Amino acid sequence: MFAKDVYVRRRQTLIDSMKAQGADGIAIFVGNVDSPAQYRDNCYKFRQDSCWLYYFGIDEPRYAAVIDLDGGEETIFADDVDIDDIIWMGPMPSVASVAAGVGVANSAPYGALDDAVARARALGRRVHFLPASRYYNAMKLGSLLGIDPYETFSKGKAGCPAASAEMVRAVVEMRLVKEDIEVEELDRACTLGQQMHTVARQGVVVGVKEQEIVGAMEALTLAKGWGVSFATILTQHGEIFHCHSHENLIEPGKLLVIDAGLETNDHYASDFTRTYPTGGKFTPKQRDIYQIVYECNEHAFDITRPGTAYLDVHLSVARKMLQGLSDLGLVRGDIDGMVEAGIAGLFMPHGLGHNMGMDVHDMEDLGENIVGYGPGQKRSAQLGLGSLRMARPLVPGNVVTDEPGIYFIPDLIKQWKREGTDKGYVNYGKLESYYDFGGIRLEDDVLITTGGARRLGANRLPIAPDDVEAAMAADKA
Amino acid sequence: MFAKDVYVRRRQTLIDSMKAQGADGIAIFVGNVDSPAQYRDNCYKFRQDSCWLYYFGIDEPRYAAVIDLDGGEETIFADDVDIDDIIWMGPMPSVASVAAGVGVANSAPYGALDDAVARARALGRRVHFLPASRYYNAMKLGSLLGIDPYETFSKGKAGCPAASAEMVRAVVEMRLVKEDIEVEELDRACTLGQQMHTVARQGVVVGVKEQEIVGAMEALTLAKGWGVSFATILTQHGEIFHCHSHENLIEPGKLLVIDAGLETNDHYASDFTRTYPTGGKFTPKQRDIYQIVYECNEHAFDITRPGTAYLDVHLSVARKMLQGLSDLGLVRGDIDGMVEAGIAGLFMPHGLGHNMGMDVHDMEDLGENIVGYGPGQKRSAQLGLGSLRMARPLVPGNVVTDEPGIYFIPDLIKQWKREGTDKGYVNYGKLESYYDFGGIRLEDDVLITTGGARRLGANRLPIAPDDVEAAMAADKA
Numbered sequence: 001m002f003a004k005d006v007y008v009r010r011r012q013t014l015i016d017s018m019k020a021q022g023a024d025g026i027a028i029f030v031g032n033v034d035s036p037a038q039y040r041d042n043c044y045k046f047r048q049d050s051c052w053l054y055y056f057g058i059d060e061p062r063y064a065a066v067i068d069l070d071g072g073e074e075t076i077f078a079d080d081v082d083i084d085d086i087i088w089m090g091p092m093p094s095v096a097s098v099a100a101g102v103g104v105a106n107s108a109p110y111g112a113l114d115d116a117v118a119r120a121r122a123l124g125r126r127v128h129f130l131p132a133s134r135y136y137n138a139m140k141l142g143s144l145l146g147i148d149p150y151e152t153f154s155k156g157k158a159g160c161p162a163a164s165a166e167m168v169r170a171v172v173e174m175r176l177v178k179e180d181i182e183v184e185e186l187d188r189a190c191t192l193g194q195q196m197h198t199v200a201r202q203g204v205v206v207g208v209k210e211q212e213i214v215g216a217m218e219a220l221t222l223a224k225g226w227g228v229s230f231a232t233i234l235t236q237h238g239e240i241f242h243c244h245s246h247e248n249l250i251e252p253g254k255l256l257v258i259d260a261g262l263e264t265n266d267h268y269a270s271d272f273t274r275t276y277p278t279g280g281k282f283t284p285k286q287r288d289i290y291q292i293v294y295e296c297n298e299h300a301f302d303i304t305r306p307g308t309a310y311l312d313v314h315l316s317v318a319r320k321m322l323q324g325l326s327d328l329g330l331v332r333g334d335i336d337g338m339v340e341a342g343i344a345g346l347f348m349p350h351g352l353g354h355n356m357g358m359d360v361h362d363m364e365d366l367g368e369n370i371v372g373y374g375p376g377q378k379r380s381a382q383l384g385l386g387s388l389r390m391a392r393p394l395v396p397g398n399v400v401t402d403e404p405g406i407y408f409i410p411d412l413i414k415q416w417k418r419e420g421t422d423k424g425y426v427n428y429g430k431l432e433s434y435y436d437f438g439g440i441r442l443e444d445d446v447l448i449t450t451g452g453a454r455r456l457g458a459n460r461l462p463i464a465p466d467d468v469e470a471a472m473a474a475d476k477a
Numbered sequence: 478m479f480a481k482d483v484y485v486r487r488r489q490t491l492i493d494s495m496k497a498q499g500a501d502g503i504a505i506f507v508g509n510v511d512s513p514a515q516y517r518d519n520c521y522k523f524r525q526d527s528c529w530l531y532y533f534g535i536d537e538p539r540y541a542a543v544i545d546l547d548g549g550e551e552t553i554f555a556d557d558v559d560i561d562d563i564i565w566m567g568p569m570p571s572v573a574s575v576a577a578g579v580g581v582a583n584s585a586p587y588g589a590l591d592d593a594v595a596r597a598r599a600l601g602r603r604v605h606f607l608p609a610s611r612y613y614n615a616m617k618l619g620s621l622l623g624i625d626p627y628e629t630f631s632k633g634k635a636g637c638p639a640a641s642a643e644m645v646r647a648v649v650e651m652r653l654v655k656e657d658i659e660v661e662e663l664d665r666a667c668t669l670g671q672q673m674h675t676v677a678r679q680g681v682v683v684g685v686k687e688q689e690i691v692g693a694m695e696a697l698t699l700a701k702g703w704g705v706s707f708a709t710i711l712t713q714h715g716e717i718f719h720c721h722s723h724e725n726l727i728e729p730g731k732l733l734v735i736d737a738g739l740e741t742n743d744h745y746a747s748d749f750t751r752t753y754p755t756g757g758k759f760t761p762k763q764r765d766i767y768q769i770v771y772e773c774n775e776h777a778f779d780i781t782r783p784g785t786a787y788l789d790v791h792l793s794v795a796r797k798m799l800q801g802l803s804d805l806g807l808v809r810g811d812i813d814g815m816v817e818a819g820i821a822g823l824f825m826p827h828g829l830g831h832n833m834g835m836d837v838h839d840m841e842d843l844g845e846n847i848v849g850y851g852p853g854q855k856r857s858a859q860l861g862l863g864s865l866r867m868a869r870p871l872v873p874g875n876v877v878t879d880e881p882g883i884y885f886i887p888d889l890i891k892q893w894k895r896e897g898t899d900k901g902y903v904n905y906g907k908l909e910s911y912y913d914f915g916g917i918r919l920e921d922d923v924l925i926t927t928g929g930a931r932r933l934g935a936n937r938l939p940i941a942p943d944d945v946e947a948a949m950a951a952d953k954a
Contacts, residue, residue, distance in 0.1 A: 035512050035513075035514075035521065035611075036512075036610050036611050036612075037512075037521070037524045038524065038527060038610065038707075038835075038836045038837070039610050039836055039838060039840075039841040039842040040610050040611075040630065040631065040841075040842055041838070041841065042707050042708075042836065042837060042838065042841070043708065044512065044514070044521045045708060046721075047514045047515065050515060083888060083889065083892055086886070086888050086889070087717075087718060087826050087886060087889060088717070088718045088719045089717065089718075089719055089720070090714060090717035090720055091888065133513050133515065133516050133517050134512075134513050134517075134612070135513075135611070135612035135613040135615075135616055136612040138612075138616075139612055139615075139616060139626060149616060153517065154517065211699070211700060211701075212700045214699055214700070215696045215697065215698075215699035215700025215701070216696060216700065218695075218696065218699050219692045219693060219695065219696030219699070220692065221692075222688070222691055222692035222695050222696070223688060223689045223691070223692025223693065224688075224692070230515075230519050231519075231520065231522060237567060239567075240564075240565070240566065240567035241564060241565045241566075242565045242566055243566070243567055244523075349564050358515075359515045359516050359519065360515070360519060361516060361518070361519065363516075364516040364517075364518065364519070365516040365517055409563070409564060411560060411563045411568060412560065412563070412564060415560055
């Protein structure tokens with residue numbers, strides 16, 4: 001949690017930005033409640049809503065707030081504890097003192113939120129809200145506003161039409177550019193994330209169950225931070241992007257993709273990916289593909305700077321990747337034509353990167369297009385490029401991931417062959433010997449600076465193929 | 478996951494039991510979906526609904542089922558994957574084959590559940606459902622049945638009036654008595670849970686941050702199982718029952734309460750508590766109280782057997798505890814009178830134990846009173862006894878926790894003194910020197926056998942005060 005004046009300043013900026021867009025009425029924030037894992041009182045570890053944390057900082061469940069845009073009055077809604085609560089949860093500061101601690105003068109019981117919103121609606125005032133991320137929040141917003149709870153969720157990439165466009169725009173503008181105190185937290189998250197990945201790499205031993213490595217690496221997220229910033233991907237099937245099964249034993253001759261991040265106690269994320277040869281040495285075939293992905297990762301970082309659109313960085317990486325695949329004979333023909341035809345999407349059906357901050361895909365529920373696309377930028381429908389979550393012209397303070405990958409997805413290759421999607425650019429004959437290859441992804445987290453860019457975290461994880469092999473040899477020595 | 482015939486048999490027993498109670502119509506099961514942690518696509522580790530797992534075994538999100546009680550027809554509702562899903566999640570077996578794997582002949586898309594229920598309702602057939610534990614399930618049930626989602630939640634200890642009494646009763650009867658294959662899983666959970674606690678004990682070193690110990694112990698839950706069976710309690714403020722803060726450093730001379738459990742990959746829980754002197758040696762004052770709690774734990778186990786009501790075990794422990802506190806001069810007067818007046822509740826404001834199974838408080842959302850109280854047993858309103866979750870006459874196959882504790886809660890003591898709740902039994906003068914004592918709880922997991930009872934897990938954690946000190950000395954050697 002930051003100092004009180006941080007939250008006071010952020011809320012004032014929010015109000016100013018919304019009013020500059022012509023907004024009036026009230027803005028409501030519904031913080032998260034505990035989320036049941038089994039029965040209702042047995043909950044997952046509490047994770048506060050990121051927008052709530054950004055503007056109010058209070059990391060406790062069942063808080064809400066109303067900001068009056070016209071009068072400037074701010075009220076926090078939460079319940080004080082009684083003796084039963086004290087027995088189970090211990091003595092707690094009063095809601096009034098918690099609110100005062102983040103510069104909010106007024107407080108009221110949680111149930112009074114309903115009255116406050118009903119009063120505003122009865123007067124015909126506008127009620128601004130952000131899209132819901134959780135079912136509870138959707139139910140609460142639905143009942144406050146008298147609309148179907150599902151209306152409060154994002155409707156895919158375009159965001160949530162029922163939510164306040166002015167409020168969303170104001171929040172996105174602010175959270176896209178990280179403050180210095182946020183960069184410090186992100187550096188901390190990344191340094192710990194690098195330690196977490198080092199523990200993982202040291203655990204890569206043929207015969208070990210994947211789940212054992214996950215346990216060892218996630219231990220660090222719990223000992224040093226809140227936990228993982230997303231569900232750990234640790235798989236010998238890198239071609240499956242969100243493979244969360246960890247049941248297999250480490251087999252010789254495979255590639256192990258580890259995509260994992262740590263969230264700090266103050267809720268800032270890291271997100272790194274490395275791909276390891278399970279036996280410690282790449283086969284020549286693995287090394288050829290790895291070298292291309294490695295060079296793409298380096299190339300992306302080299303051209304990432306203020307004023308460059310991340311869309312163009314993605315496209316430049318696609319070109320470099322296709323050149324490498326062409327050199328190996330997996331594709332053939334004119335590189336420009338291939339980029340135009342979206343051939344890179346067959347091998348990398350995801351975007352080069354995304355914004356990162358308190359959420360690992362920062363602000364995703366505010367609407368991917370609103371967060372990641374600037375005025376005049378239109379999202380592509382192509383496979384791969386269409387999944388690019390950050391396309392904007394970069395400005396200092398942006399934090400993005402740089403995560404190129406090459407995958408061989410048999411079902412996808414067969415579909416393209418069947419449907420002629422490749423327009424003749426793909427050498428299917430040669431590709432067949434890659435059906436059991438798996439996939440490779442290499443990811444760093446990058447801060448845009450005034451002079452260019454800086455990789456976050458104190459110690460970059462080994463990434464050059466020789467360095468990876470040397471590190472794995474040293475791990476075993 | 479168990480063999481197909483286990484699920485076929487269980488569902489048949491459920492149907493038979495519901496029909497024997499006169500139920501007709503359809504019974505619906507809504508499995509869990511992924512639960513968002515940050516934004517909607519960044520979810521907590523998936524945990525399936527326990528009742529769904531018990532009857533259908535399928536550990537995947539977004540499954541539902543309908544059982545036709547009259548015709549006996551069973552249908553599973555879930556969606557097959559398309560090429561986008563394959564890229565992100567990998568190839569998956571068809572829903573039809575998954576359903577067949579648990580003996581269900583029919584399958585349909587997830588959306589068809591709405592039609593199936595609407596059809597039954599249009600025909601005036603009864604629709605049986607179990608109480609919801611999560612907000613999504615409440616929203617889904619609410620929309621299927623045309624009722625307020627909040628109506629589908631348990632309303633406190635009495636359960637959920639809108640849910641099917643026959644279905645709840647049938648499920649409770651079955652899940653209260655663990656099958657041999659379940660006992661095997663519970664033994665596995667408990668053995669791993671004991672390993673987890675051993676790691677924790679070894680980490681108890683003055684100057685270490687509590688969170689570091691939590692990370693080390695939870696590593697084992699992730700490496701060997703699904704994770705924790707509930708949010709870990711590890712605190713030097715044992716008098717706060719659900720203290721989930723782990724920010725403090727281990728201080729000398731304190732008592733550290735560790736209440737933590739592991740859930741296996743197949744979703745059976747363990748739940749153990751030990752209390753350690755932070756420096757490795759109890760002070761005489763700590764040892765006096767510890768000895769009472771230790772003897773209560775042993776006494777409870779000694780008298781736990783088929784035919785005895787766990788309510789009577791609780792009351793017998795209360796008597797023993799009050800005798801011990803009387804010997805120390807903290808209470809005074811007639812023990813029978815004290816038990817009657819509920820004086821034990823001042824020191825142990827919780828019940829002796831609860832049922833344990835797939836849920837660590839097994840089936841809590843089906844209604845605590847229905848699960849834990851048999852015909853003719855009425856729940857007390859007294860502090861402590863009123864929180865007893867398992868009062869029933871014990872039968873072989875029941876699994877309960879044995880977890881006496883003594884706590885000194887200054888706010889509660891002051892309230893009793895102010896309001897005269899103790900009826901003169903309490904020696905407040907002497908109690909004052911215990912305001913900074915904290916609390917002690919000692920918990921084992923117990924299976925009721927035909928001959929008596931057996932503690933679950935391969936290696937009971939050291940519990941006698943000398944054994945605890947010896948183990949801590951050996952840890953450091």
